[in-house]
Amino acid sequence: MDLQLKDKIVVVTGGAKGIGAGIVRQLANEGAIPVIVGRNEEDNSRLLNDLAAQGQEAFQVLAELTDPKQAGATVSQIIEKFGRIDGLVNNAGVNDGVGLENGSYDAFVSSLHKNVIHYYMMAQECLPWLKKSGGAIVNIGSKVAETGQGGTSAYAASNGARNALTREWAVELLPYSIRVNAVIVAECYTPLYETWINSLPNPEEKLAATLAKIPxxxxxxxxxxxxxxxxxxxxxxxxxxxxxLVYVDGGYVHLDRSVSA
Structure with missing residues (x-):
């Protein structure tokens, strides 16, 4: 199926590794021009060079999106290069384990900046250009907003906000025919996931137990x-x-646990 994405300029935050890199690679495969937005220039450049070696066009912007001002600077660089934006994928974030019992005000607010405030800022800065192109926004979310996880209040709150913003923006942007949707992730093996699971006392047992619960x-x-x-x-x-809210999770969130026992 031709997705009609050829030469479309699509911004992907956290686009250098994990899920973001997967999105960037598939965009390039479809002939789109992905813009990798990430805070590590080495990671950004590694993926950019890999795509270039395959004859695929991409662009990268070095940005620390926990600083709200950098969203505007990021978009300015993209517009200077291409003159338009056709899509935004809000993906950057981290499950940083800021809980209720052991968290703090500063840690909670810091986590919101890591996980949801830049979703708002990037959407706001991209909006004038998405209105011109009739583009689309996709927010990446997590099952934690629905299932809970324990010990990660800030990440759960951020993902609840991502879901709510998806619906809110979909309504607000109806007059511009800008579509807004979310893809919700449950268990996806990324570098961050690998780091987390290897930090546990029995990582192999935990991984096996998790896989058994994916229907x-x-x-x-x-x-x-x-x-x-x-x-x-x-x-x-x-x-x-x-x-x-589209759940790409092998039935993890909504199917009866007994089917995977």
Missing amino acids: LENRMTTAEEIANAVLFLLSPKSSHTTGQ
């Missing part, structure tokens, strides 16, 4: 599978889809 094929969702859903939601092929 469809008892395996992790791949970054490519997340990316495929994101690309569909960015594309004109989903032209009448907005305000939706």
Whole structure:
């Protein structure tokens, strides 16, 4: 299926590694021009060079999005280079374990900056250009907003906000035909996930127990599978889809646990 994304300028925050990199690679495969927004220039450049070696065009912007001012600077660089923006994928974030019992005000607010405030700032800065292009926004979210996890209040709050903002923006942007959707992730093996699971006392046992709870094929969702859903939601092929939370999770959130026992 031709997703009609050729030469479209699509911004992907946290685009250098993990799910973000999977999205960037699939965009490039479809002939789009992904813009990698990340805080580590070495990571950004590594992916950029990898794509260039395959004859694929991309661009990178070095930005620390926990600083609200850098959203505007990021968009300015993109517009200076391309003159337009056709899509935004808000993806950057980290499950940083700021809980209720052991958290603090400063840690909670810091986590909100890492995980949701830049979603708002990037959408706001991209909006004038998305209005011109009739583009789309896709927010990446987590199951934690629905299932809870324990010990991660700030991340859960951020993901609840991501879901709510998806619906809110879908309504607000109806007059401009800008569609806004979210892809919700449960268990996807990324570098951050690997770091987390290896920090546990028995990582192999924990991983096996997690896989056993994923109903469809008892395996992790791949970054490519997340990316495929994101690309569909960015594309004109989903032209009448907005305000939706799409769970690409092998049935983890909504199917009865007994089916994977």
